Amino acid sequence: MSGFVVGRRTALALGVGGAASLAFPAWAQQATPAPLDTAVDTIVANFMRAFETPGIAVAVVRKGQPVWLKGYGVRTMGRAAPVDVHTRFGIASNSKAFTAAALAMLVEEGKLGWDDRLTQHMPEFKMADPAVTSLFNVRDLLVHRSGLPLGAGDLLYFPRSNRTVQDAVRALQFLQPVRPFRGGYDYDNILYIVAGALIEAKSGMSWRDFIRTRMLEPLGMADAVPSLELLKTTNVAGRHARLGPPVRGVGPMQVIEPDESPVVDAGAGINASIADVAKWLEVQLALGALPNCKKLWSAESAAAMWSPQVVVASSDGPTDLNPVRSIMQGYALGWFVQDYRGRRLISHSGGLSGQVTQTALIPSAGIGVAVLSNTEDSVSGGIRNALLDHLLGVPAYDWVANYVARNKLAAESAVAALGDGDAQRPAGGPSLPLAAYAGRYRDAWYGDITVKERGGALHIDFAPHPQFASRLDPWGTDAFRTRMTPGKGEDAVVSFAVANGKVTGVTMKALSPLADFSYDYHHLAFVPVVE
Template sequence: MKLSNLGILFYGLLVVTTTIQAQEKSTKDTININIEKQLRGFDEYGNQLLKDWNCPGIGVGIVYKGKLVYVKGFGYRDYGKKLPITANTLFQIASNTKLFTAISAGMLVDQGKLTWDNPIKNDVPSLNFYNNELNNNVTLRDILGHRTGISRHDLIWYKATTTRKQIFDKVKYLEPSAPMRTKFLYNNILYASVGEIIELKSGKTWESFVKDQIFTPLGMNTSGFELSEKKNTGDYVVPYNEKRDTNTLYQIPIFDFVNGMGPAGTIVSNINELSHWVIALMNKGKYDGKQVIPEDVISATLQPSLSLPNSELYTELQNPYYGMGREVGSYRGNVLWFHGGDIDGMHSQISMMPNKDIGVIVFVIGDQSYPLYNTVTYNVYERLLGLSLTPWNERKLKDHIAEKQADKEARSKVNNSQVSNTKPSHPIEDYLGDFDNEPYGLISISKKDTGLQFQLHQLILPLHHYHYDRFDTDNDPDLGQYSINYRTNPQGDIDGFTISLDEGEVFFNKKVDSSLTDPKTLGLYIGKYESGGSIVTVSLKNENQLFLSIPGQPDYQLIPYKKNQFKLKEFSDIKMVFKVENNKVISMTQISSSGESEFKKKD
């Protein structure tokens, strides 16, 4: 149903203002702000946004000249219980966490433990990238500026229990999608890895470092890192989304599958305490008379890493670029520092106009209404600066309605490519099992009631036959839809499948018996083998990988296939079968379409 007759939950001007005259400064403009006068009509505007967007709640905070001067709640922090939004309502700020991580890393730069622009591997030898070009060149600034050329790969961590160290170790599997420093490619995994780097270089976990170095000196005493741990405050956001193709709002679980991803987006805070953060950032790192953040660190986060494109539709925001942990642009001729944050059901925007001494904090509940954090932010600045009001709500609402209609039409045509009257090429049991990929982990396909079930981490969906050897999950409005295409190997077995994840296709191998990667088991096969005067050698490398060495040829990796059977990585139609008697290998037979060759094991 549509939201209607929602009272505006007003939590006052925390500082009742008359006209506030900005002091003349070399870096500031002189402006007059009368909060009550210049925000006249904003209450009605905010209430209208709730109705137009079916939005459960919006929170707004304004910082001016080093003080939180305005806090307002529209709608509810818990739509079901009709609980109000206050200055102390805790919400997940998601990617607005990234500036906390960039500042923390900058503090270590200031201490001489890291550098911005030397290869990060010089400072952290245990960090490994996909290739030597990245190892020899990627810097801390590249990582924090999203310019490594490595794309997101978010399903490595989404709804997973992956630890920070595991994420850090998976970086070496991430093949770049673009040359370094040529394209802005947002990457949460690399930000999480910076959290691991902070621990390696400081001796404290990222959480402890942020708490000790930022939260405590800024008086952010109720801020934390997991919303579930903060429920005892009683004042926190409960996310509600709109059911697809309806106006019905429903409660969704709080996203707490965070674990290792903290540095990329898990800080929990409120308008009151975030105002301390905004005040320090606009006051060259000082808060309450103390230098909390080194001034040069704040300056470094504002230096351009990569330019971002201007919108082709709307021209108010011009020449944006990404620094480290935040963007910088010109909004109608005024310098704007800003960053958004998005996690399931919760969205935030923290922004500042430093030359006007204004900061704006906005949080929005509901995925259907996430564009409102920009809409509200821009509207507040325009009102406070006495500018004409841009019709952001009308623009974005029109775009939103068009996108919803396009999505609905696309889903109505989903079966157009399906080939009818086909069946799988194998018995259904052959499609079951665990399928493995580094760095994504396991996808399990199992029987569930009368059908099949797909599971990647805690992402669980029903799976159905589509056509031939393709199976699709349900199209879930929250979890999405996945299509898997099984592969039959030259021996006629199902040995894996291709699935589109994140930015491309990924292949998952059917997981073999774990004993076939056990060094003790693999040790049975090591040795020299002879056939017709030719001797080949099987050796163990990297603890759990077998290789076949043939004189005059490159080494071939033996990929576990079945008990006592391996395939050549380079030639999937060739397999090597070991004959074992009394727990001792007697021979190795090469089997291919052209015949069989047996090699006797030499003692």
């Protein structure tokens, strides 16, 4: 879905990296750089101990040197099977760079152009504003400047639903912008789904087949598959999360099941081992060239994919509390681009339910790192930073203490907002008999919900997400909260608009302040369905 507007899962670190209340050691001079084996082992062990992380896999790529690979810990908590260099993880939004590269290959073949109007190639494409539809080009699919809000439409396919790629393309016309077209940055997944559909339209093969035959196979990524649905092996990393109380993101670590939909494959679907991801980093550093001197894409395309198109953030630069805060961060084509320790960093992260992963390149130093984790905790980002610092030879920084402090502050904020057992019920209650809230309600992009009275209580069903079925408990004036099965979804506050004794509409918001942005209940606007 991690500094996560880079993937899906926010983990606990979002928004607290610069908090003035953090307190931890700043710099500790490294007298003699440790050998790589020792350094990586120490970095990973310290993080795994601090976060109770079940498993980690690490790759270090250095131009002109052998690739360094290692797995740590176990695939699934409570089981003995170890993480090794062939254990498959869902790399989530790190898949976006593959989709960008696929489009670059089609551009080089003359099948489309970056600045082509998208409707030239996909006449069915529509945004809410016809003027935006007419201006939208191929490049706009990849750079998060559409004007749509953060995570718009994610509830169509996170978690798994009965919606299709075609449903996602159709939904775009009903999603409302929050800023002008190309007026700023808001991360999304839905336009990468459209990019996958475009690749199919112009190549004559599905996105899955294109990625498999044109990239994974030439790169020798033998463990990798373009979709979780195609994963047919037992050497797979488990999924782990903290499910509360009071909310997801805090509490003891638990094993959970994968829940992503194949609809989002073009934005988050690839599953790969650390040995595979190392090969991806190598071809990136080689600007598209394979070891046999053949090229998947040209140096010109590599430059295009690394050229920022929209400003993500800017600041005055590093501080004592955040020594790698960037002066400028931008988004290119499937990659974030920013300064790191005075160099250009090309990176992305990926978040799924139960796993967070990182890929990073510093081309000027000829190095790349990948960190794959089987937990929602924000451990992989800290390991990534510590590895980059070691490889660049900068003084060591206590990234473990930094990330522990971030997570502690976020957890404390959640408990302060919701209590350490359950969220506190607001004042007020239903203004109508419960039966008056019952009915079918429809949102144009999402679909239907059904509210029924049963046994003296209200119950809600979400047509695209049967797993969300829940009792509704009163939660303020004409509002109710869900009681979803833990691990099946984020609870929501369901508010009914009432006029003249009748329900005129339904809106929602996530109950938890830590809820992943993909639970974009707040973008829904249901109206009664007359049957």
